[in-house]
Amino acid sequence: MSDPILATHSLSRSFGALKATDNVSIDLRAGEIHAIIGPNGAGKSTLIQQISGVLAPDQGRIELLGEDITRLSTVTRARAGLGRTFQISALAMEDTVFENAMLGALGARGNPWSFWRAAKRDTALSETALAALEQVGLAEARDMRTADLSHGQRRQLEVAVALTLAPRAFLMDEPMAGLGASGSKQMTGFLDGLRAEAPILLVEHDMDAVFALADRISVLVYGQIIATGTVDDIRKDAAVRAAYLGEDL
Amino acid sequence: MIAERPLAVLVLTALLAVPLWALAVDEPFTITLATRAAILALAAVGLNIALGMGGLVSLGHAVFFGIGGYAMGILAYHAQTYTPLEIFGLSIEGTKSMPVIWLVATLVSALAAWGIGLLSLRTSGVYFIMITLAFGQMFYYFAISWSAYGGEDGLSIYVRNGFPGVNTLVPIQFFALCFALLCAALFLNARLQAAPFGLALNAARQVPARVETVGLNPVRLKLVAFVVSGAITGLAGALFADLNRFVSPTMFSWQLSGELIVLIVIGGVGRLMGPVIGACLFVTLEHWLGGITEFWHVFLGVILLLIVLFARGGLVGLLTGKEGPHV
Ligand SMILES: Nc1ncnc2c1ncn2[C@@H]1O[C@H](COP(=O)(O)OP(=O)(O)O)[C@@H](O)[C@H]1O
Ligand SMILES: [Mg+2]
Numbered sequence: 001m002s003d004p005i006l007a008t009h010s011l012s013r014s015f016g017a018l019k020a021t022d023n024v025s026i027d028l029r030a031g032e033i034h035a036i037i038g039p040n041g042a043g044k045s046t047l048i049q050q051i052s053g054v055l056a057p058d059q060g061r062i063e064l065l066g067e068d069i070t071r072l073s074t075v076t077r078a079r080a081g082l083g084r085t086f087q088i089s090a091l092a093m094e095d096t097v098f099e100n101a102m103l104g105a106l107g108a109r110g111n112p113w114s115f116w117r118a119a120k121r122d123t124a125l126s127e128t129a130l131a132a133l134e135q136v137g138l139a140e141a142r143d144m145r146t147a148d149l150s151h152g153q154r155r156q157l158e159v160a161v162a163l164t165l166a167p168r169a170f171l172m173d174e175p176m177a178g179l180g181a182s183g184s185k186q187m188t189g190f191l192d193g194l195r196a197e198a199p200i201l202l203v204e205h206d207m208d209a210v211f212a213l214a215d216r217i218s219v220l221v222y223g224q225i226i227a228t229g230t231v232d233d234i235r236k237d238a239a240v241r242a243a244y245l246g247e248d249l
Numbered sequence: 250m251i252a253e254r255p256l257a258v259l260v261l262t263a264l265l266a267v268p269l270w271a272l273a274v275d276e277p278f279t280i281t282l283a284t285r286a287a288i289l290a291l292a293a294v295g296l297n298i299a300l301g302m303g304g305l306v307s308l309g310h311a312v313f314f315g316i317g318g319y320a321m322g323i324l325a326y327h328a329q330t331y332t333p334l335e336i337f338g339l340s341i342e343g344t345k346s347m348p349v350i351w352l353v354a355t356l357v358s359a360l361a362a363w364g365i366g367l368l369s370l371r372t373s374g375v376y377f378i379m380i381t382l383a384f385g386q387m388f389y390y391f392a393i394s395w396s397a398y399g400g401e402d403g404l405s406i407y408v409r410n411g412f413p414g415v416n417t418l419v420p421i422q423f424f425a426l427c428f429a430l431l432c433a434a435l436f437l438n439a440r441l442q443a444a445p446f447g448l449a450l451n452a453a454r455q456v457p458a459r460v461e462t463v464g465l466n467p468v469r470l471k472l473v474a475f476v477v478s479g480a481i482t483g484l485a486g487a488l489f490a491d492l493n494r495f496v497s498p499t500m501f502s503w504q505l506s507g508e509l510i511v512l513i514v515i516g517g518v519g520r521l522m523g524p525v526i527g528a529c530l531f532v533t534l535e536h537w538l539g540g541i542t543e544f545w546h547v548f549l550g551v552i553l554l555l556i557v558l559f560a561r562g563g564l565v566g567l568l569t570g571k572e573g574p575h576v
Contacts, residue, residue: 052462078464090459092452094574102445103452107463112449112470119445165463 003066004029005199006051006082006169011060013050020046021057022223026201028169033191033200035210038220044203045087047220048173051201052084053077065168079110083167083198085158087174091146098142100157101129104164132163136190152183159190170200176209188212211235250570257522261432264290264529268424280420281492286532287427288488289512293524294434295481296509301519302447303474304454304576308506309365309381312388313479315501316361317354317486319392322404322496324350329407347412347426350487358483359476366475370468385503392498403497410491417491427488431525434481439521441477450474454576482509511549515556517563519574526564 004027013021020043028034036044049055053074062070091100105128106112133139136156176184188209204210211231218228219240227237271279299305327334327343334341369380393401409417417423441447453460453467460467490496516527538545562573
């Protein structure tokens with residue numbers, strides 16, 4: 001087995017007496033979708049925030065491509081190849097869809113210090129941005145104001161911005177949230193193809209999507225990983241059934 | 250409704266036409282008023298880069314206006330008294346040359362903006378406003394106590410500084426210089442806004458977390474905006490001092506910082522012509538209403554209130570029918 005792209009080692013983080021992340025060690029291997037599931041408040045978002053660098057862990061280590069990134073800023077981690085999407089869309093709402101994608105392209109270039117030439121005349125930037133919009137099916141909406149997009153389109157744009165970065169690993173916090181059945185299905189199909197570009201650490205509530213997509217699933221309960229395995233392992237695991245999935249599965 | 254570009258042409262043509270008309274009918278004071286409007290507009294164009302694009306509510310932009318003013322005052326003072334300026338063990342000649350003064354005013358303001366920005370940008374929201382205000386007050390009281398350059402009384406410069414090929418003592422010629430600099434600053438502003446830098450800054454104002462996630466540093470973007478902003482406002486300060494042939498600590502006053510914000514809000518925050526329209530309105534009201542009543546600021550307040558309540562995009566927003574950025 002090759003080295004993991006992304007790994008956490010004994011990661012812990014408390015909020016007061018609450019252990020939101022408790023000794024979490026997971027890894028993400030090339031080509032896979034590793035889903036993190038768990039009930040509300042289990043600590044999924046807290047885990048994503050530590051990996052992306054928004055929140056500092058109390059203990060433990062995070063490695064990307066074998067490098068220790070635990071102490072790096074969000075900005076440096078993004079440059080090192082982490083592509084993140086937010087649970088609640090974080091987009092420039094006053095800007096157009098295209099401009100949001102352009103921001104990602106600019107981030108990929110790593111140099112925003114260009115003061116004179118119009119951004120939209122910069123063909124390298126626009127091509128990166130447009131390719132990402134096309135990939136998620138938003139090319140038609142490129143000139144719409146982001147605030148006017150439907151919820152589902154915003155979720156797509158979140159993913160498109162991450163795509164422009166051509167990251168080494170994706171971190172996605174509930175990309176299906178609020179998408180509805182057909183939107184979910186569409187996004188599922190899309191993420192299925194995406195794993196070939198870079199592996200995805202996927203936090204997701206939608207169980208149909210998780211069971212359809214995941215190569216491996218880790219179950220997080222009260223900040224602890226109680227099980228990691230394939231879809232079949234997890235379906236069978238008694239502890240998981242008791243803690244999370246319910247007996248009707 | 251009118252598109253943004255024709256509006257810019259219209260407003261600038263009007264600002265150019267008024268002093269030309271005044272010249273024709275021999276009303277030199279109106280030329281001075283137009284010059285004052287152009288200079289205040291330039292100062293506000295500077296502030297608008299920080300405020301409108303970067304979302305930085307700086308209540309201390311008079312610092313840069315004052316620095317520009319004192320750069321002019323000090324250099325011209327040493328030239329007119331034939332005394333060298335002793336600083337850092339160097340002995341520098343004063344100068345009456347506008348291009349040199351402008352360069353110094355711009356560079357020193359940029360340097361000050363970098364230092365102030367570096368400290369202030371560790372905070373945001375109300376704290377940012379308070380820190381910039383505090384810096385403004387520090388400079389204000391420093392200028393008052395700086396007796397070498399007139400202290401509270403300020404510095405008078407006997408003859409307006411010179412510009413190659415221009416007779417700056419002729420009001421319309423000095424106006425032309427100020428107007429040209431205003432146009433240049435507006436052009437720069439438009440370029441910045443459309444450039445990749447403007448795109449990133451615009452996003453940094455709205456969603457700094459997103460900007461970080463794509464690997465760009467929002468604070469650094471805002472710092473650069475603050476430096477460019479301070480430099481332009483500093484240049485305006487040098488012109489303002491030359492217009493009055495006088496500098497005093499009031500150029501550092503927080504009231505001036507506040508007035509700059511007010512005229513931008515009235516004109517349209519983050520809109521290219523917002524500061525220009527705001528400054529023209531401000532100077533017009535100041536002159537006409539100020540002649541009728543000492544309390545003309547009350548009317549300004551009413552206008553501000555109406556704009557904030559009913560027209561968030563300011564006058565540019567009303568004229569173009571587009572709301573514009575939120576700060
Ligand atoms: N900044 C914070 N301060 C205090 N408690 C927090 C903070 N962020 C999250 N928590 C708590 O940590 C737990 C895990 O939250 P979260 O990671 O958002 O869960 P999930 O994403 O799995 O629903 C919850 O009990 C939540 O209330
Ligand atoms: Mg969550």
